[in-house]
Amino acid sequence: MLKPSRLLLPLLAALFAPLAVADTPHATTTDPRIDALLTQLGKVRSIGEVALSPDGHQLAWVVDTNDKPGIMLADADGKNAHSVGLASKPGSCSESGLAWAPDSRHLAFLSNCASSHSSMGGKQADVYVLDTQSQEKPARLSNLSGYVHALSWAPDGKSLAFLYVEGATRRASALAAAKPQTGEIGVEGIEVQRVATLPAQGGTAQWVTPADSYVYEFSWAPDSQRVAYVAAPAPGDNNWWIAQLYVQGVQADSARTALVNPGTVSGPLRGLQIAVPRWSPDGSRIAFIGGLMSDQGATGGDLYSVPASGGAPTDLTPGIHVTPAWFSWSSPQSMLVSQISSGKVQLAEYAVQADHAQQQRVLFTAPGYVGDGTAEAALSFSADHRQVAFGQSSYESAPEVYAGAIGDRMPAAVTSLNAGLKPSWGKAQSVEWNSEGFHVQGWLLYPVNYDPSKRYPMIVNIHGGPSSAVVPHWPSVGYGAAPFSALGYFVFMTNPRGSFGEGEAFVQANRKDFGYGDLRDTLAGVDAVEKLVPVDDRRLGLTGWSYGGFMSMFAPTQTQRFRAVVAGAGIANWQSYYGQNLIDQWMVPFFGASVYDDPAVYAKSSAINFIKKVKTPTLIVVGERDAECPAPQSFEYWHALRALGVPTSLVVYPNEGHHFYNPANQRDVLQRALNWFEKYLPPQ
Incomplete structure (x- = not known):
């Protein structure tokens, strides 16, 4: 595509x-x-990411200017929008990778505006944090060399985690151009994507996941001491289809536990793929989407859950006639699910029990594709799940940022980037x-x-x-x-x-x-x-x-x-x-x-x-x-x-x-x- x-x-x-x-x-x-x-x-000015602060008061988004992504910050209704970051002017360098801290004051992002050339060619992106209530410039937290993305704050706000390929020569994606096939194929030049963490005040990045596992997605546990992640042996381009779900502590030398192996598990998940691991708010279980998926990132299937301590996964939605693509726990007994229904994207509310999840109502059906830029059909919610923000476009309307209260209708656009x-x-x-x-x-x-x-x-x-x-x-x-x-x-x-x-x-x-x-x-x-x-x-x-x-x-x-x-x-x-x-x-x-x-x-x-x-x-x-x-x-x-x-x-x-x-x-x-x-x- x-x-x-x-x-x-x-x-x-x-x-x-x-x-x-x-x-x-x-x-x-x-x-x-x-x-x-x-x-x-x-x-068209494309909107790459949208991020609503946890308290629902501030809204950030990434928009292209001269083919360079830059960050805008505004009130939750889109008013008082202004450019933030390190760019001397919009379109002069690239900034993206939005992640709000739990305090709703600090916004982490990636910027190559002040960096040297990277191993991938071009400029190296590093992690920065902006204090949105201060006039000070964003603080640089890292000094990386490779491909970095998927910034995520720990729930306690003390550290950031991200996916990192040290010394990368290309984007970590099967969609990117393959490396020249020279040398000993399958042995030399293997690049591994891992989870790394960084203190909130900056410092040296620390590896979390092992060097022999390629990580595709991860999620913080509510206690900030563990992560759940989907991983497989390298090379990463090839092995997503056999990836397993793991849990591991973020401290050095923490052992990991394999929770779900679709290759050996019994039941409807056997031989299928897993994506979007998410801890329940009480930390008792991890939900994910399981199904027949042909591309990483194009997510769809049934909702599953597995005890965080281990056990058999449960298909929570067998026989449904829609396709969940992304979800967020709104309470230990409920989820907000972004799903595809006959060519349309819906936001639906599900009641979640131990062994099944039941759709309660469709909150809205979007006229076109929606997403916050972090995953397929993902949405950005406030911490209380009463407000939502996302980018959307359709055949009738060019991309804009939408935000507002969650109710029985879709929120309105709060930008006019492509109004003409x-x-x-x-x-x-x-x-x-x-x-x-x-x-x-x-x-x-x-x-x-x-x-x-x-x-x-x-x-x-x-x-x-x-x-x-x-x-x-x-x-x-x-x-x-x-x-x-x-x-x-x-x-x-x-x-x-x-x-x-x-x-x-x-x-x-x-x-x-x-x-x-x-x-x-x-x-x-x-x-x-x-x-x-x-x-x-x-x-x-x-x-x-x-x-x-x-x-x-x-x-x-x-x-x-x-x-x-x-x-x-x-x-x-x-x-x-x-x-x-x-x-x-x-x-x-x-x-x-x-x-x-x-x-x-x-x-x-x-x-x-x-x-x-x-x-x-x-x-x-x-x-x-x-x-x-x-x-x-x-x-x-x-x-x-x-x-x-x-x-x-x-x-x-x-x-x-x-x-x-x-x-x-x-x-x-x-x-x-x-x-x-x-x-x-x-x-x-």
């Missing part, structure tokens, strides 16, 4: 020009509408249908300036994951579906089986069945849309990234209904992919076995095995150093289409991983896709 930004100077664009293979479209020769659209999308921006695409509509006994939902964008007397082409977009969901959000420059609507297309974004939003059984319905049931769900959705609006079935396009890229490669082997395809970071051959990618651990939960134990289940869903059925012109794009969907997969598909005489083009973007970070590349990939569809599916 790309999060593109503005185009760099022409010199940088030349330095980072993509490698083009075959007859690629000329991304620089576009009609004026495309350039105007990309320019408008580049004006209006959609250049058409209206959005939720579409629901039934497919083979499943309730399925998707989002339909109308063409701009829609005329019901005309017939229109439609582009179908399938999201990545597959354990994820399309939720309305304001697009940014880079690859995405919404811009096609601005050029005269219907755009249909489906949430077929395998997606979040309909319960865990729906998520698991495409295990060992990639490309079949979810394609039938999508085609049934296309039929439903064509009964609602004037879509020309002879001008259907298909696109997607990651798993959506796989579907864009696989679908043309099963149907001739799509007349043009753009496949981003796709997978052509699950058998060869197993040995090429750096995250093979994610595949066993979905395929049921390794490729060596059951090659047939991988062959069944490999587009390359049905490649002679493909007739659809296909543009293929991928990052050169993609660890999740390696470039050889795109080469394999492109090579086959070229040999078969199918119109095709392959573009490989240098130094990019699964998530593109170079603004020039973010812009270029969207430009090429727009040109491709205009060539083969011209709006009339």
Whole structure:
């Protein structure tokens, strides 16, 4: 899922020009509408984080200026907002990583404004603390060398904990560009992310977790003496799918206790993934989300709990038809849960007993994606859980900060950072249908300036994951579906089986069945849309990234209904992919076995095995150093289409991983896709 930004100077664009293979479209020769659209999308000021003080009186947020994140501080209602931190002026350096102290007076954050170059290149981020009731400059607490994030105060306010990769050469994420694969693979250059602590007054960072465990998430115990965390052996990019839940004291040489091992536990959690560990307020148990998850950070499943002293985990929400993505304990017997329901994000209140949790009411349903920047669909609450703050955007509204009392309606926006921006695409509509006994939902964008007397082409977009969901959000420059609507297309974004939003059984319905049931769900959705609006079935396009890229490669082997395809970071051959990618651990939960134990289940869903059925012109794009969907997969598909005489083009973007970070590349990939569809599916 790309999060593109503005185009760099022409010199940088030349330095980072993509490698083009075959007859690629000329991304620089576009009609004026495309350039105007990309320019408008580049004006969005993105909101990276939102943090409400524990007493509910102050609000901080991180907003981009000139592609540099900076910190704003305001009253809880957004008034008296002003820039804080070390930046001499907004946009001159980067500051983020907000964390309020329990006293609601001190705000910790990360800043590279006064730092030297880091091991990752660029400037090193360090930990600072601002006294919001003083005129003094923020105090520097650390002198780090590596990648640091996820700041969190101990409940007693005496120390800060964070995730830290000492000597890091890259961001700690499978989405980031992989390191060059040189030296002794799997042995040399392994980077380990651990929990470290720092005294509130500053000093030397102390390791908490062992050097042989890669930590993905952590949570302080109420007594400030322990942490719960999710970890696995290094390398971290690969092993999140087999991570376990641990508890450990924060003092030096504290022993750790393994609480939950999904690989050996009995019951519905066996073989699945765990995320978002959270201590109950009384410290008696730890709750977490367990489910079939295809990417760290894209969280969804059932709510579970386990005694903090050890024991069997309990599924608190079996059989529910929504997908909890994040939660916060509001009392020892209640939670506030951020959940996905048929393509929408809801905040719901749950009553929690020893062995089950029951939804009491939905507090609000957001019109678009919400989040405070710390985790998927996370919200920032006051300590008493009576107030909430978050960032939100939709197809109708650009990103703003929202804050207010928790009640029966969503709080209002308290910023107007993007108030002047209006959609250049058409209206959005939720579409629901039934497919083979499943309730399925998707989002339909109308063409701009829609005329019901005309017939229109439609582009179908399938999201990545597959354990994820399309939720309305304001697009940014880079690859995405919404811009096609601005050029005269219907755009249909489906949430077929395998997606979040309909319960865990729906998520698991495409295990060992990639490309079949979810394609039938999508085609049934296309039929439903064509009964609602004037879509020309002879001008259907298909696109997607990651798993959506796989579907864009696989679908043309099963149907001739799509007349043009753009496949981003796709997978052509699950058998060869197993040995090429750096995250093979994610595949066993979905395929049921390794490729060596059951090659047939991988062959069944490999587009390359049905490649002679493909007739659809296909543009293929991928990052050169993609660890999740390696470039050889795109080469394999492109090579086959070229040999078969199918119109095709392959573009490989240098130094990019699964998530593109170079603004020039973010812009270029969207430009090429727009040109491709205009060539083969011209709006009339």
